[in-house]
Amino acid sequence: MNTKAIIDHLNECLKHEWTGVAQYSQAGFIIEGMWRQVYAEKFLGDAEESFNHAKLVGDKIVALGGVPSVLRNEVKQSRDLREVLEFSLAFESKAVEMYNQALDLAEGDRALVIFLEDILKEEQEGVDEYSKLLRESSQHQASLPASGKKVS
Numbered sequence: 001m002n003t004k005a006i007i008d009h010l011n012e013c014l015k016h017e018w019t020g021v022a023q024y025s026q027a028g029f030i031i032e033g034m035w036r037q038v039y040a041e042k043f044l045g046d047a048e049e050s051f052n053h054a055k056l057v058g059d060k061i062v063a064l065g066g067v068p069s070v071l072r073n074e075v076k077q078s079r080d081l082r083e084v085l086e087f088s089l090a091f092e093s094k095a096v097e098m099y100n101q102a103l104d105l106a107e108g109d110r111a112l113v114i115f116l117e118d119i120l121k122e123e124q125e126g127v128d129e130y131s132k133l134l135r136e137s138s139q140h141q142a143s144l145p146a147s148g149k150k151v152s
């Protein structure tokens with residue numbers, strides 16, 4: 001394993017997590033209207049997940065002999081909820097890609113692989129969740145099994 005390469009890549013992961021802390025917090029702060037009731041808490045929870053990953057990755061960078069980055073990437077924000085959900089799906093998808101790349105670099109270090117796999121699993125859950133939130137349920141109703149009773 002190339003320690004310098006993994007430290008550099010983990011710092012890119014850390015920058016992405018810092019971006020998530022700011023981007024999800026901002027989404028939770030500014031959401032207004034009836035969806036605030038649902039999404040303010042959801043977005044702030046995702047900001048906390050990013051912070052938790054940042055803590056894990058920052059500690060690991062130091063353990064490997066590196067210095068954690070305090071930088072972040074550009075934050076995407078919008079008042080349009082659907083657009084925020086699309087930003088969120090893109091954010092989670094990029095995280096999956098980045099931790100997959102980190103796993104390639106960590107090959108040979110079993111403990112580091114497991115550490116990264118645990119984070120990757122949560123990033124994939126984010127992709128799954130935002131994919132479902134963005135799916136138009138009306139497109140899927142035709143494929144539901146007949147219940148025998150009409151709801152509406």
Ligand SMILES: [Fe+2]
Nearest residue numbers: 049050053095
């Ligand atoms: Fe994360």
